[in-house]
Amino acid sequence: MDKILFVDVIKRDASNTIFEHLGIMYLQAALQRSGYESEMISTRFDSERTLYQKVKTGTYGMVALSVMQIDAPRAIHIAQELRRRGFKGYILLGGHWATFHPEEILRNHPEVDFVLTGESDFAIVQLVEALSMGSTTRLDQVSGLGYRSDKGYRLNPHTAVPNDLNLLPFPLRNQYSDLLRQQGHALSVSGSRGCFAHCTFCDIVTFHRKIRVKPYRSRTNENICDEIEQLGVDKIEFVDDQFIDFGEAGKERAYAFADEIERRKLKITFAVLARVDTIDRDVMKRLHQVGLRHCLLGIEAISRDDLKVLGKHITPEASREAIKILDEVGVEGIISMLIVNPYSTFETVRENLEFLAEVRPYLKENKHTVSINTMKIFSGTPIHTRLAHEKRLTGNYLGFNYKRNNGYAVLVELYVDLWLNGLRLTWGHFVEWAKKGIHALKPINAMGGPPATAGQFPNTH
Ligand code: B12
Ligand code: SF4
Structure with a gap:
């Protein structure tokens, strides 16, 4: 062929x-x-x-x-x-x-x-x-x-899947790798595949379950460092969903990775994605010593109601602690937030937005950044199944969406969208604007709760 x-x-x-x-x-x-x-x-x-x-x-x-x-x-x-x-x-x-x-x-x-x-x-x-x-x-x-x-x-069934990632050849670098290299950007490395957690908005677990591989497979640190050595660059972006595995085994692997980097005298800086509950002060300190500079933290929400909906199994306290640890050890956190989900209320959105105000000092001093999104519905996710069960799922395989619970939910989301797109209306002004413009969305008066004040939150876009 x-x-x-x-x-x-x-x-x-x-x-x-x-x-x-x-x-x-x-x-x-x-x-x-x-x-x-x-x-x-x-x-x-x-x-x-x-x-x-x-x-x-x-x-x-x-x-x-x-x-x-x-x-x-x-x-x-x-x-x-x-x-x-x-x-x-x-x-x-x-x-x-x-x-x-x-x-x-x-x-x-x-x-x-x-x-x-x-x-x-x-x-x-x-x-x-x-x-x-x-x-x-x-x-x-x-x-x-x-x-x-x-x-x-x-x-056909999945009869040939990569159970042992060490046996795979290293990714074939191409013209875009060269471009990124020339422009001083990081090149990507995948040290593991899969994840142990069960966040309801994410398809990683079902994706791997479908092909009947272990939920989490990792390469040896030697194999990963061989690839880094071969790349010969000084900036690496790890794309692992969970760079640090849970528990003691995860910590040991992270320490061993740091030792291997040091043993080979690799002079790199690197970025990782991590769950809040894998952020340990000593591990982070050690990884920082060998080049860890950025960590995308999947906090997603600070509201306890939201955390339940998202199936994060983390607490707001653990998230705040993780942010503090990163700050202390000198790693820039990229705080990932899902401000709105299909079960959001004004209260949950307000809590999330207030949290952004809370972390603003870090942003101002360029210690951390924030990545804000509203929840998108992906096939294979528990939230997709839940919405389908509740007959709220709309669209089809080419793209899913969901019916908002009421006009109020539409308003809250619209407010956040406008806010994210730079139109920082106060909630009060927004309601006035909405009353004039959107007659169909009636239950505006049922809002309750104090207004979220614009300008109070960091400009993340
Ligand atoms: C790095 C990354 C990015 C990078 C680069 C994307 C890329 N594809 O390289 C960037 C930053 C651009 C990105 C952006 C986004 N991403 Co992203 N990203 C990832 C991440 C963390 C790693 C990708 C990776 O390198 N994986 C390692 C490789 C080896 O695995 P793989 O990509 O799955 O490839 C294997 C198979 O899928 C398959 N395969 C892949 N391509 C092809 C093609 C053919 C022809 C065949 C036969 C097979 C095949 O074989 C590969 C080898 O085994 C994944 C999570 C993950 N673990 O995969 C999320 C992920 C892919 N991203 C996701 C999302 C949602 C996004 C965003 C929408 C986020 C956002 N809110 O903006 C945007 C979308 C951008 C857009 N499309 O406009 C979702 C996708 C969910 C879905 N069902 O589509 C994922 C799975 C994360 C998650 N669980 O939610 N992303
Ligand atoms: S969002 Fe992250 S932590 Fe949660 S299941 Fe997906 S990959 Fe794992």
């Missing part, structure tokens, strides 16, 4: 474009190891037009799109546009969104030939091997493959 072109379909103006796409780069490395050629184009860095031009002028046997749920309509549009422009090769979809919707994709979108579900490090090679033999009879042996057969839609 001719070369494979992988496409990272994230939009160019997406919030954060300065990451490598490790998912694709792992698949490219697996293909290279088996002697197959591939390339990658990212619509984060190049335009969609460049992608079509590349497909037109190159000789590609397959275009393979990596799709997160938020980009589903865009991925389908790209697949359709490729066909409209005469691309005759195979079109394959993979990644998080594709994993949860292989059947809907194949039934509704004839332009797509195959869907690979789950981690496809082995499956991609099996698929390309099967197709290279010029026969589709071996498709039933490709792990996690969704496809159309004479008997209709088929989805």
